[in-house]
Every structure is written in structure tokens, then in C-alpha cells.
Amino acid sequence: MIATPYLLYLGHSNDEIGIKTSRGLAVFRPEICVGEFRHDDCKLTLDLPRMNFEEAVAVGAKTLVLGIANAGGKLGEDLIADAAAALEAGLDIASGLHQRLKDEPRLVDLAGRLGRELHDVRDPRPDIPVGNGKKRAGKRLLTVGTDCSVGKMYTTLCLARALEKRGVAADFRATGQTGILIAGSGVPLDAVVADFISGAIEQISPDRADHGWDLIEGQGSLFHPSFAGVSTGLLHGAQPDAIVLCHDPVRTHMRGLPHFGLPSLTDCLAANLQVARLTNPAVRAVGIALNTSSLSRAEAEALCARTADTMGLPCSDPYSMGVEAILDTLLGTPEKA
């Protein structure tokens, strides 16, 4: 287990999407986040107290979470130097980057000498089976997206909390590093070996008999040419009864690929339902989730209304507007007029 509370690392980041792990923790587990660490050239903030490593240790922080992401997930020299300084100050390190802390001899040596721990949350467990596509007991919802980083984890967490508030048992099943840090378990799906993608999801969402829901965090997009294989295996392993399509309305191209445009919501939903039908022919769409954080409230509400009308599905920004209409559709309660 990773020792808490956390100091959240922003470093030199100036890309809001690149700090989504740190921000996710600050939003969904504020009680275990004592502060943020950022260099002077970082103009982003999580609205947590800014601290250096010594200050964080003084207020009780146990672990520095390297909660930043970048395509390919490399550990740069600046990151290694900061991690080394944090170890020296008395912190353990947790990282969700592809490149592992354990593969950096300088950090391994230093942690060993100081008696500190290095946690690579992208290391999958060793006993993941090949998927078998067999129907499992229980109900499952999967979030899917037009692109990477469009709000799938937030939407999934909001749905889990809202279901619990209605008295319906619901478990968030994490598939990415932020989700794992939030939930305390899950699978780092993008680090799983390709033949085991669907099997990994079958493993984290086994038979359930309590009439509750597994809310499974989606990854990538069927329309992202770098990562669609992950999204495909996730759909097959999840065998979802319901999917919610997530989208960022101001995204102009696929994340990291300026030469790739986004799919339409209609095409994206149809493709996801088609792929999902292989392991659950009864899959249905129950809602659209928009990340409207860059729009005014009036713009956001108008866009959600238009989208709901076009798509014939409830549409909201789960974080700012809730997910009640989506839950009505999911649970079969008639929507209010």
C-alpha cells in the first residue's frame, strides 16, 4: 500500500491535461492531499497549498505522487532530480508514468540507502488471464470517449457516487493510474501485455450477485490511432450492459495528433455499440457526458440540451450538473418531462 497523505507533483507542467492524475486526486480524494509541488514556470495550480518537499514532510506528507502524464510516459532528467530531492527530504515516491521508477538506478539506489519506497502504479499484477468473453453475473456500465482525456474517469466516479446516493450498490473499477490511486485497486490497462487486455477487465469486474453495478473506467478511444486497441479490448472485457459516451466539445483534434480530427458523437457511439455487442448483444447507450469546463454555464446548458436532442439521450456535464437524468435512463425510472 502507498503511504498517505500525498504531496501532488506538477513540476514544470503547463498543460492542463498533462496534470490530470494530480488534479483527479485533489478533486476526488482531497482528504489525503496536503499540498502541491510546482516550479516557478508552472502556471497551473490545484488550489492546494504550494510546498517544497521539506515543508510537505513537516505537515505530514508521506508520498510524492508524480501525477503528471505525457505521451510515451518518459521520466525526464528534471523529474528524476526532483524525485531524488523528495527522497532526500523524507518522502516515498509514487508514479503512474510508463517508464518505471524501478528502472532508474539513481532513484533505486537512493531509495534503498534512505529506506524509502518507490511505487510504480502502472505495474500490472502478474496473474492476469486471457479473456474468455463468457457472460458474467451482475450489471456493468463502461464509459467510452471520442478521444483520450475527455472525462471518462470523472464521469465514472460521478456515476458511482450518484448511484450510491440512490441506495444502489456501485463499485468504481479503475483502469488507469489516477483511478488506481483514487480507488486503491484496479488495473493499469495501458501497461498490460496486448494479449491480456480483455482478460484484465474480466479479472477486475468478476461475477457480482448483489443487484449492484460495476462502473468501469474507460480508456482511449476507438478513434484514436495510437490507443484504439486498448479501447477495443476494454469494451470486450467489460461486456457492458450500458455505455456512457464522454466528449470534450472544445477539442479540435485527437490528443497528441494534430493531423487527426475527432469523430462525430453519432459515429463514435455507433462504433462503440457495435464493438460491445460481441460480448453483450444487449448493450445500450444511456447518456452523453460533456466536459464543459471551458464554457460558460449558459453555453454549457445550451450545448447539453442540443446534444440530448440530437442524440436522443440524456446529456450533462457530470461534474458540474450531476448525472441524474443518465441514472434515470440507466435504472429505467421514467425521465421527468
Added chain:
Amino acid sequence: MIATPYLLYLGHSNDEIGIKTSRGLAVFRPEICVGEFRHDDCKLTLDLPRMNFEEAVAVGAKTLVLGIANAGGKLGEDLIADAAAALEAGLDIASGLHQRLKDEPRLVDLAGRLGRELHDVRDPRPDIPVGNGKKRAGKRLLTVGTDCSVGKMYTTLCLARALEKRGVAADFRATGQTGILIAGSGVPLDAVVADFISGAIEQISPDRADHGWDLIEGQGSLFHPSFAGVSTGLLHGAQPDAIVLCHDPVRTHMRGLPHFGLPSLTDCLAANLQVARLTNPAVRAVGIALNTSSLSRAEAEALCARTADTMGLPCSDPYSMGVEAILDTLLGTPEKA
């Protein structure tokens, strides 16, 4: 490099599909295969001389190839005991199984003591990039399938040889362990980490400017719930100009999954073209390849004719009938009446 010639291992196998690596080598590289090793309960043969390890060493064999496959790819106790005996007799070992020789301390110790080599051909190179979906120069053909193990590698190899015979430059790009052992290079795609599937294919099939073709070996099936993620990333990374759909007409269910039926050729081709269009909107189907090894010649020819008629594409068994009509469609030469 793996030392040749090879002794091909069948062990206790009694599943024709399970020995496809050994058979692929015997068929496509007979000049480097001196014999086969099988136990008395193995009723299969490659039509190579049956030898024990000492006899193989006596006729010059350098490496025992564990050319058998099983879902999950475990190294059983019997396999380890045989590999140990082969090391003692003087052979190196090459394996394409998921579970690595290098993770078996008994084999590692023994090989170290005897000065022998262990080759895990499923270990991908460490520098695979994330895919970017950018259009590359040159022409590419990808084989796709209704299921795993329906003849994609054979078809790809047959197409490569037939193109070369027509004087067209053609390179076979291997994506599985048998193909890698045959070609001498390639990527063991099912062992690549999920985020890098499409990037791995971009890496093995880079820009080419000689008007030749890359013939890329397909893996899995979009309709196989265990492995469709691999097939999806492969389609996106290959950005194929042309695809050939491979099928085994006597297969009654998806390989390893008795509860899953096969897709129709029409549905399967449509789904593959749809996925491929993300990175190459100009992709087209140029043929159907049937594995007719379990049919009579007359049945096979009738089935190919019917299939060609239904699908509106040339159809043959590449291994027994050649691929000339498929090449005519691929290269734009009018088909003969």
C-alpha cells in the same frame, strides 16, 4: 541471432493448430530444419525425421525450437524437463511461448553452466514508440481473419513469394513468433504492451520508396473477444492499402471459445475495412484466402468459386492454389475471364 539448423519440438501435442510454429518452419524454411522431436503419445508429424536430442546433435542441429502454442502460453513441467534434456544434449533453446525461458531458474542455471543460449522470441525490442497514425510512404497489405489461426501467416508468405516472382519488391513483416523465426525479424505483437500496439507496426513497416509492398502478417480477429484489441491496433498501425480476409471454412467456433460463433465473411470484412479507414481511408479488400486443407480438391475449388461469387472478390487457398487472382486485383491487372 538464433543458431541453425533447428530441431522442431512437438512434445505431447495432439492439436494441429497447437503445433503451427513448428509446422510453419517445416513448410517455409525446410532447409534449416533437420528433424522433429515428439513423444510416443504425439500422433502428429511434420514429415521430418523423428529424432531424440542426441541424434539431432549428431546430424548438426544447433537449436531446439519449442514450436508449440497454447492459450496463455505456459511452460509446463514436461516442457521444462524436455528443454533441460535438450540443453544437456548440446542444443540451445528457442521459444515463442508467453512464459519466458529466462523466467525458469532451472533452465537459466543449466544453460549458464553448459554455455548454451535461451531465446525468447516473444520479447519485444525495448524502443517501440507510441503510434502516431501519420501516413507513411509506400504500399502495404495486411491479412485479417475471421478467427485466430486461420492462415494469415501462410497467406502473407504466399503473397510475398508470388509478388517477388512477378518482379515486384515485397517484404514479409512478421508479427508472431513463427513469422519472426521464418523472417529473422519482426515484432511479437501479442507480447507488446497495450499502449504500443499500433506503434510497433509503424516501427516494423516504415516509409518505403521503391514501389514495392510490405506484406504484414495479421493477428487475431476483430471478432475474437480475447484478442480483438491486438487486431485493432494492428489495423491502425499497418494503415493498409489492401487487406486480404483469411478464413477456415470448417471452423465451428472461435478458437478456444466453444461458446462463440464465427462472424460471416461479409460482416468481418466490413468491420475490418471500417477500422482500417481510420488511418487509411483508401483501404480496399483485394481477396479472400480460405484454408481448405480439410476439404477435397473438388470441394475446395467449388467453395472458393462460390465465395468469390458471393463476396465479389478473388478467392483461393493460397497454399494449394496460389494467389494469382488476388495479385491481379492488388496490382490492377485485369483478371482473366
